[in-house]
Amino acid sequence: MRMLHTMLRVGDLEKSLWFYTTILGMNLLRQKEYPSGRFTLAFVGYGPEENNTVLELTHNWDVDHYELGNAYGHIALGVKNIFETCELIKKNGGNIVREPGPMKHGKTIIAFVEDPDGYKIELIDLSSRTLK
Incomplete structure (x- = not known):
């Protein structure tokens, strides 16, 4: 599978x-x-x-808005340079809702962008990510 x-x-x-x-x-x-x-x-x-x-x-077609509820978390995307990626997203009109920085209880550098419906997408700087 x-x-x-x-x-x-x-x-x-x-x-x-x-x-x-x-x-x-x-x-x-x-x-x-x-x-x-x-x-x-x-x-x-x-x-x-x-x-x-x-x-x-x-x-x-008959629905123009959804309540996201409290079960949805986010989608994660790996990026090569999170700072450049966030600047490009902002320049193109995207909404960064958490600027790049280390996650609260770790060293991985993350940021969050929000889509037009309010879904959160986490950006993860691949050079700072650890899978341990």
């Missing part, structure tokens, strides 16, 4: 596609409308679905 995708429900598909492709640099891999179900699925990621885990953005 392998992990295929994670699904996020989004209120405005165009805003979400802009965020994930322009701000985070993912590619739109495929998109399909399901008129009888009144929803659209868009898959985004950094590589082909055949060998990469991707995000499924689900837009239900």
